[in-house]
Amino acid sequence: MTSTPDNDGHARxxxxxxxxxxxxxxxxxxxxxxxxxxxxxxxxxxSSTSTSAGTATTTTASGTTVPTATGPGVVHVTLSDTQGxxxxxxxxxxxxxxxxxxxxxxxxxxxxxxxxxVVLKLTGSQTWNTLPITxxxxxxxxxxxxANKVSEANDVADTGTNLKPGETRTLAATLAAGNYALVCNxxxxxxxxxxxxxxxx
Numbered sequence: 554m555t556s557t558p559d560n561d562g563h564a565r566x567x568x569x570x571x572x573x574x575x576x577x578x579x580x581x582x583x584x585x586x587x588x589x590x591x592x593x594x595x596x597x598x599x600s601s602t603s604t605s606a607g608t609a610t611t612t613t614a615s616g617t618t619v620p621t622a623t624g625p626g627v628v629h630v631t632l633s634d635t636q637g638x639x640x641x642x643x644x645x646x647x648x649x650x651x652x653x654x655x656x657x658x659x660x661x662x663x664x665x666x667x668x669x670x671v672v673l674k675l676t677g678s679q680t681w682n683t684l685p686i687t688x689x690x691x692x693x694x695x696x697x698x699x700a701n702k703v704s705e706a707n708d709v710a711d712t713g714t715n716l717k718p719g720e721t722r723t724l725a726a727t728l729a730a731g732n733y734a735l736v737c738n739x740x741x742x743x744x745x746x747x748x749x750x751x752x753x754x
Contacts (some may be wrong), residue, residue, distance in 0.1 A: 574636035593639040622657050622723070628662045632668035632716065632737055632747065642669075644737055651728075652754050658724040658735075660716060665731040667715035668742065672726060672751075673734040674707040681734035686743060693738065715739065728753045 628651060634642040642664065662668045675681065684703040687695050693702040705711075710726035730753050737747035 555673045560705045580657050622659055625652055625657055627657045627659060628751070630658055630670055630735060630749075632660065632662045632670065634662055634664035634666060634668075634745075637664075638667045638741055638745070640745075642668075642737070642742055642745045642747045644668075644735060644749050646735055646749045646751060649750060650754060653728060656753075658710075658726065659721070660712065660724060662716040662718055662746045665718055667717055667739065668737045668747070669712045669715045669739055670724060671705060671708055671712075671736050671738045672710040672728075673694070673703070673705065673736060674709050674723075675732040675734055676707060679732075679734075681732070681736075682748055683735075684734060684748075689740070701744070702738050703743050705735060705738060709733070725733050730754055 629647040631643070631645045633645070634640065658670060658672070660670050671685075686700050686703055688702040688704050689696045689700050690702075693705050695704070709728065710724055712722060712724055716722055733751040733753060735749045735751055736743050
């Protein structure tokens, strides 16, 4: 407790029991508490989780879950184009060989139009980059003219619906040993280079 003179010279008692140093300490503690709350809130908008299988996902503030899986049984596939059907396209897989069993394809469409992924089991002398373009329609069927797709008779897995530009999706498949073609079989896309090979051993 301290006293200070007032305007008429009388002593005035300061009955505030909290010292100036203590008040500063409270102020610092309050600021730290606000900072901690802000960090917790910002961290809540972007979180990562993982499973025992080694598959991870990242959840953004909007609630969208983006797969970030890694491992020998995970294949990242990029579907891309720069001008739609007016320029070459690409289907790029980050692995060409994987072990037999459960495979996760993490597919991202970085192009300007919709794409898909179809996994085809190759038979006999078939090779992934020379499949005959003999079909058309949805589902693809053989035609005598106007063919713009390859046959999907040996389709073992596919995305079902197309991926919109910017979309990422995970496709799970159990693959036996053998050779496979990864293709986008939307009309004309295979012919514009949307294909890659995959060996399962």
